């Protein structure tokens with residue numbers, strides 16, 4: 001089941017990773033100080049256009065819920081940015097789509113989502129801060145049918161074989177999960193190849209003390225202090241590993257960390273479906289569990305946001321109850 005969708009999603013994410021790597025290699029380190037976000041903006045738009053265009057050709061009846069829209073790019077003052085985006089998309093394809101075609105592909109991603117039918121979900125570059133720092137980021141593509149995630153691919157172009165290793169030219173992994181079929185991983189190095197897919201599984205450890213957990217780098221996205229209190233309450237005493245993007249879900253899926261906690265410092269923040277759909281199935285098909293902070297399953301039927309959920313707890317299953325209980329105690333649920 002979903003064989004052609006799986007093959008499509010893997011190759012689309014691989015092509016997207018090539019765009020990201022090319023754009024990222026042009027980021028001058030001094031631009032980090034100038035807070036120049038243009039590289040991530042170019043790659044964000046170009047990846048959404050590329051994947052949306054490929055989807056329109058291969059699965060024309062499927063809608064797309066993507067993070068980006070083309071309004072900003074259509075403005076007269078955005079001509080230079082627009083030209084860079086179009087050039088990246090043209091370089092990634094055998095034909096030369098016009099500027100209007102590229103903008104229309106981006107706008108195809110403005111679907112509403114919801115409880116019925118079949119649609120794809122795309123975060124073209126998840127973890128934009130990590131992308132700019134040349135650290136971790138992910139291309140996240142998922143397929144949802146009648147509110148259930150059926151397929152997810154995470155492309156992590158900078159993820160090393162283990163988090164203890166530095167990232168380098170050999171880094172890069174793709175993760176793919178299909179409902180009922182488990183999760184697989186393959187090397188996706190900068191040379192453009194995709195290695196053999198092999199099954200991965202979460203850690204079987206139920207010992208919180210020896211367990212490693214992961215969390216956001218950005219304290220604006222996740223409250224480090226409160227998460228440390230939860231971890232302490234759950235007796236997870238190890239130092240957390242911090243990394244950007246849904247690469248966190250990947251580290252849980254491959255057994256490297258046992259838990260990913262996400263608690264926004266802004267209690268009214270609504271998590272977006274493109275930040276979690278692919279990651280959720282990658283973890284659950286590897287044997288893990290993903291809920292919100294109250295232990296409720298993620299509800300993908302509510303449109304572009306996870307309006308019925310708050311925060312995320314993703315674990316190896318064995319430690320899930322313990323983390324949910326500790327969260328309730330610390331947050332006073």
Ligand SMILES: Nc1ncnc2c1ncn2[C@@H]1O[C@H](COP(=O)(O)O)[C@@H](O)[C@H]1OP(=O)(O)O
Nearest residue numbers: 127216217218220221222244245264266269275
């Ligand atoms: N206040 C917030 N709380 C939680 N997540 C946030 C917040 N603001 C932005 N984000 C999202 O966090 C994600 C990256 O998280 P991480 O730190 O795990 O890499 C981004 O997709 C970003 O969404 P957006 O792209 O809309 O800004």
Ligand SMILES: [Mg+2]
Nearest residue numbers: 123126127275
């Ligand atoms: Mg994101």
